[in-house]
Every structure is written in C-alpha cells, then in structure tokens.
Amino acid sequence: MDFALTKEEEFLQKSTREFAEREISPLENQIEQEDKIPDDLILKLGKQGLFGIPVEKKYGGMGGRYLDLVLGVEQVAYVSGAVAFMVAVNYLPVIAIEIAGNEEQKAKFLPALVKGKEKSLGSFSFTEHSTGSDPREIYATAQLEGEHYVCNGHKGFTTGASYDGTIVIFLRTGEGTDVSAFIGQKNTEGYSTPPAYPLIGLRGMTVTDIELKNWRIPAANLLGNRGDGFSILLNTIAVGKVDVAGAMLGIAQRALDEAMKYATEKTMRGRPIGNYQMIQYLIAEMAIDVEAGRYLLYRTMSLMDQKKRTLGSCAVAKLFLAQMADRVTQKAVQVHGGYGYTKDFKVERLYRDAKFGGVVEGSNEIQRVIIARELLKL
C-alpha cells in the first residue's frame, strides 16, 4: 500500500500550517480570554480555501479528495482546536447539500458556504434535549403550508447557530422516523438563539440551542425527499466524524510535541527529565498512539476516496482517534507535572479541547453501536 502523499497534498499541509501559525497562533490567548473567535478570521479561512477543500471547483471549492480535507483540519487543529472545529462544522451543511441536494440547491448555497463571510458560518442541527442520536426523539416540526414549511420547536446544542448563514436542520414531518432535512437561513424571522453554553474546552466556538416560532423555509429547500432525514444525517456525519478525527490527530500531535519539548528543557538533578525512563515510557506510548491514529485515519480516507462503504470504518476511526487524543493529552499534562495543571502551558488547553471528540458526531458509545451493527449486518 502506498502511504505517500502527492506533491499537492504536501503543499496543502505546509501552506495550511503556515497559515495557522501566521493568522491563528497570535490570537490564541485572546481567543481563550475573550471566548470569541474574531469575525474576520472566518473570511481569512475562506480565502485560504479551507471551507471548500473537497468541494467541486464549479462551486468555488478546491476539488480535492476527502483525505485532503482531513489533512487541512489536522493542521489547523495543531494550532487551535476551536478554529479547526469551526472549519469542520462549516463542512456539515456543505457535505449534506453535496450528498442530498439537487443541482439548483448546490448552485445556490455551496458557493457562499465555501467562500466564507464575516459573522457567518454554516451550521447543522439534529440534536434536541431528549437526544443527539435517535430520530424518533426529534420533536421540532416542519409543516407544509403552501409554498413554505412552517417550523416550530426547540433544537439543542448547535455549533455556530447564533452566526448568520446557512443551516441544515432536521425537523419532524410526520410520525415515527419521518424526519426531514431542510436548508434554512439563520437569524431570520422566527429563528432565535439563547446565550451560548459555557464549554470546558474549544473556547471561542459558540454552541447554542435554537428556538423556532413559525420560522419559514421555502418548500424548495427540502433536502432529498420527505423522510430522508436520518439517512442524510448518517451519510453526512460519516464525513463529520473523520473531520473531528482529523482535529483529534492535530491536537494529539501538538500534545506529543509539547511533551517532547518539555522533556528536553526541564531538568532534574542536572539532567533533562527525558533521560528518565518513566518519562520515556510516556513519550513512547504517546508516539505509538499518534502514529496508529494517523494511519488508521488516512486509510479510512483512502477508502472513502475510493467510494467504498465507510460507515463502519468512519466510526472505528472516530472512536479510536477520540480516545487516542484523550489519552495522549492526558499523558502530555502528566509529563509537565504540576505545571501541566496550570494555565502557563498549552497542554491544559489541549487536554480540555480533546474532550469534545468523544461526544460530537455521535458519542463513543454510539460509535460502538454503529461498528457492531455494520459487522453484524443489523
């Protein structure tokens, strides 16, 4: 099997890292303290092409592979988990529209999502208070009245919901699993968001609930057919999962690099602590985990680019990388000793940021259910 990246992919990695070091790294403390990602950064991410890596050129994208998408997200996450998640989240409506949209919908919505705009971000809303995983527990409704769907109810935990821009939203259109996906515009009449949840990590990224009161969506904005919601959700978050896994890889690689730096610089009894075998053990365990995660993820992306069925493989990669980043960031804190528990070193942020991997795009438990169902053909 050929693990070599193409010249274009190496360039994408290098240019994305340089962009992140230049444009995002200087903002790190500001984002942490103000809990806000500056609005103009969205425009810069768009100009850098990061919102459209695998999107067809005719819609303003780079026309790259899904592997390239993960390479880009990984490099942003090396510098900022929150900004990487912002990039990953904007891809969810993009992928949903690519998968299920008709030509008119693609031409209308994809170019703006790919270009990026100040104070505007794509969102994707499935979760409600009762569930983040079960279509039977979706209660917010969409009722067809003439040329519009009239939407009412409460959606939970939606990243970027308070920004302007396009949202792909899942609403009940009938009994049982009759849930449909729609393309809507945020912050229009009938759509509002309460204050954002205070998060333990990913500071700067806003996650809020959504209140819908007679919010209207043109009937032409139904994605796919009525009742297709759950299948659109599953196919979209298959890509969402590997996006998140890419962010986990970037965070874990950074944690390993920070731990190695500290192990070389911090001395004890006149020698860098990296000379002590228990520190070497931690570093080696971290390196093994990162290496295993990287090639599992890249292989999954290769399968996806070959258009193989990857529902199970994406769940395997997402679960492994979420748990891997959790382990690696925890060990990086440990290598830093007492200083790892302070805000003076990056590893505490990496540790907090890594936690989101086990929850979003399906929790670790739900990934296990998906993996077992795929294997058992249930």
Ligand SMILES: Cc1cc2nc3c(=O)[nH]c(=O)nc-3n(C[C@H](O)[C@H](O)[C@H](O)COP(=O)(O)OP(=O)(O)OC[C@H]3O[C@@H](n4cnc5c(N)ncnc54)[C@H](O)[C@@H]3O)c2cc1C
């Ligand atoms: C930072 C952040 C951003 C988010 N952004 C978005 C977003 O943009 N859009 C969106 O739609 N959602 C978003 N979410 C919601 C997220 O996807 C859900 O939190 C997640 O799917 C879990 O759903 P839940 O919180 O309702 O937990 P529940 O589904 O209530 O689960 C609670 C616990 O039970 C377990 N569990 C549930 N069902 C099963 C089962 N069948 N078998 C075994 N265990 C089970 C879960 O693993 C979990 O441990 C976000 C969440 C966070 C924290």
